[in-house]
Amino acid sequence: MSTTAPHTHESESESEEQTEGAPLGANGHRPPRLIHNEATTEIPVHLLFRDDPAPAPVPLKPAVVGRRQGAGEPSLARPAPQSRPRPAPLADPELVERPARVLPGAAGVCAGLGGVAGCLATSWWAGVLPPLLLESLRLPSQAGAGLGPAQWAAYAGAGMVGLSGFAGLARGRTGRAWVLGMFGRYRGTVRRTGLLWVNPLLRRRRADVRLRHWRSEAIPAADASGVALRVSVLLVWRVRDTARALLGIEDHEGYLRECVEAALARVPVEAPGGTRGGADASAEVLTRLVAGDAAAAGLEVFSVRPLRVEYAPEVAAAMHRRRIAALDARQRATMLGSVVDSVEDTVTRLTVRGLVELDDYERKALVRDLTVAFCSGRGEPA
Template sequence: MSTTTTPPTPPTPESEGPAPRSVRLIQNEATTEIPVHLLFRDDPETGAVPLSPAVVGRRQGTGEQPRLRRPAAASRPRPAPQVDPELAERPARVLPGAAGVLAGACGVAGCAVTSWWAGTLPPLAVEALALPAQAGAGLGVAQWAAYAGAGALGLFGFGGLARGRTGRAWVLGLFGRYRGTVRRTGLMWVNPLLLRRRVDVRLRHWRSEPMAAADGSGVALRVVALVVWRVRDTARATLGVEDHETYLRECVEAALVRVPVEQPGSPKASVDAATDALTRVVAADAAPVGLEVFSVQPVRVEYAPEVAAAMHRRRIAALDAQHRASVLTSVVDSVEDTVTRLTMRGLVELDDYERKALVKDLTVAFCSSRGEQAP
C-alpha cells in the first residue's frame, strides 16, 4: 500500500505571526478620525505620549472656526509674607536676683572699705561698723581705682535687678543684635548693658472701628470686628515689623475686603462660615510675624451709608407689598364667604352677571373699610 506524502505548505506572511488588529475609527461629520485604541490607551511600558490640545472640528454649514480646548489655569496661592528665618524667639541668659543683690552689696562694702582706707569715712560710721582706727592714707591712685572697681560692681549689681511679671516678657538686644527673650517671673538679674523692650504676651481682645467690607453680592457694608489674639513669638513681633498691633489691624482690614461678610439678619450657619474664613485668612497673614489669632468675629454688621438709604426704601416697599397681599387675600376670602353663604342659604338667586356685580361691589366695600382701618 502506498502512502501519498503531502508536501509542506510554504509559510505565508499571515502564518508568521498573529494577525494584525484592525484599527477601529470613530468618525462622523463633525469630527476627525480618532483611533479608538488611542482613547483608552493605558500601557505603562510604552510611556506617556505627549498630546497636543484637542481640536474640535467645526460644524458643517455654520462657518464656525475650529476651537482649542485649553485646560483652565489653576489659581496660584498667594505667597505669605516672609520674615528673616533666623529671627526666632530663644531664651535669654539671666541670673537670679540674689546674685545681683550680692554683687551690689559687695560694691557698697568695697566703697566703704576704700573710704576707711583713705581716711574719709566719718567717725560715727567707723564706730557703727566696729572698724579699727582709720589708716588715713589719703586719696591716691590706688584709692581711686578701688572706688572705681567697687562702684562699677555696685552699679552692675543693683542696676541689673529686674522684676518679671506674669503675662509680660522682655526682648533683649545689644548694639542692635537680638540676645534673647525673658519670660521668667520674680526678681532676676539682667545685664544692664542690654536694651530691654517690654512685650505683652497675654491673651488680648481688640475691637476694631467700623471697616469697609462687602457681602457675596458686592453690597457695601460696614463691619466692626472683635479679634482675639496674642503674641506667640516675641522676637518676630518686636523686630520683624515696626508695630505688630498696627500690622494686625491692617491684616483684618485686608481680610474684610477679600472675604465676603453676610448681611444683617443672615442665618447663623452663614455667619459662622464667614467667621471661620476671616479667622483663617487673618491667622495666615499674622503668623509670619509671631502673632497667633484665635478668632475674628464680626460683632456689628450694617450697610454702608450710600447703601443704607436704598436698602431702607427696598425694605419698606417689601413690607408694603406684603401688607397689600395680606389685605387682598383677606378681602377675597371675605367676599367668597359672603357670596357662598347668600347662595347656599337661598337668600338670593344670582346669575353670572349678577354674581360678578355683587363680587365687585363687595370687594370695593371691603377694601374701603380695610383702608379706613389701616393707620
C-alpha cells in the first residue's frame, strides 16, 4: 500500500527505524509495517506519526474586572472566584481604637490662668476689688462703673475660659489609657503620658493596658479518657483595643473567664502524673482557642497554662487506687526483670566456667532456687 502524502524528514526517519526489524520482500525492500484494527483496516505506521498542522488559536473573551482595562494590557479570561466563608462582621464596624485629639497640659494651664486674670480685670473694671488686693497687685484705684450687663458678660466669658482650662487637665500615666466619649459616641483613646488637656465635656473611662495575669479557681475539665478533673490555669493577657474592651462588651474580664471555661470544656487536659509533652500540647491548644475567642473583645492572650490538675472529688479515691496499682505493677515488672537477669547471669557463669555440670532437671531446680532467693532478698514474695 503506497501513499503520496508529503511528510517531513523526521517522520521518514521514524518510519525507517520501525521497519528495520521487518523481513525483506521479493524486491529486496522491507515492506511497511501495518497495524490491523478490529475493522480489518490496514493503516501504515508512518501515517500515525505525521506532523499535523497547528490548531487554530481560540479567541479569548475579555475578562470582566473591577477596574478599567488599559490600552496596552492583555485581556485574559479569569475564572470566577469561588465563594469563601467570610468572618462574622463586628456589631459596630466603627468601634475600633483610634487616637483622640488632646492638647498639652500647658494649654489648659494657660487657659485657666487667663480666665482668672480676666475675672480680676473685670472686677477692677467694675471697681469691686478690695483696696488690700489693689495694693498687693499694685493696681491704680479708680471709680468703677459698677456691675452692669457688660461686666457680667465679661465675668461669664472669663469664668468659662478658666473653668474649661482647669477642668480639662488630666494626667496620663504609663500603662493606663483614657477612653473618651460624648453623648454615647466613641471619640478616641488617649495613651499619652504626662499632663494633658482633654475636652471637659467628654466622658473619660480609665483602661488598664498593662500586661496582666489571672489565676483561676478550680474549673471543671476532663482528660482524654473522659475522667473528670479540676484544673487551675494561669492566664496572661492585656487589653489591646480599648474601644472594644470597654465599649463593645459589658465586662471584658468576665468574658475572658467564660472563654477559658469554654476552652477547658472542649480540650482534654493531661491527667495528673502525665507527660510534660502532653501538658505543653494542651496549653498550646488552650492558648489558641482562648486567643481566638477573646480577639473579638479587643483582648490579646499570650498564654493559658494549667497550673494545678487534680481529679474531681467523686473520682479522686478510685483514681488514686488505680494509680497506686499501676505504680505497683510497674515496680513489680521492673523487679522481676532484674531478678531474671541476675539468675540468667549466675547460671551462665557457673556452666561456662565448668564449675558444675547440670542436666535439664538440675538446671530448672537451680533456676527456681535462685529466683526464690533473689526475690526473698528484695522483700518480694516468690
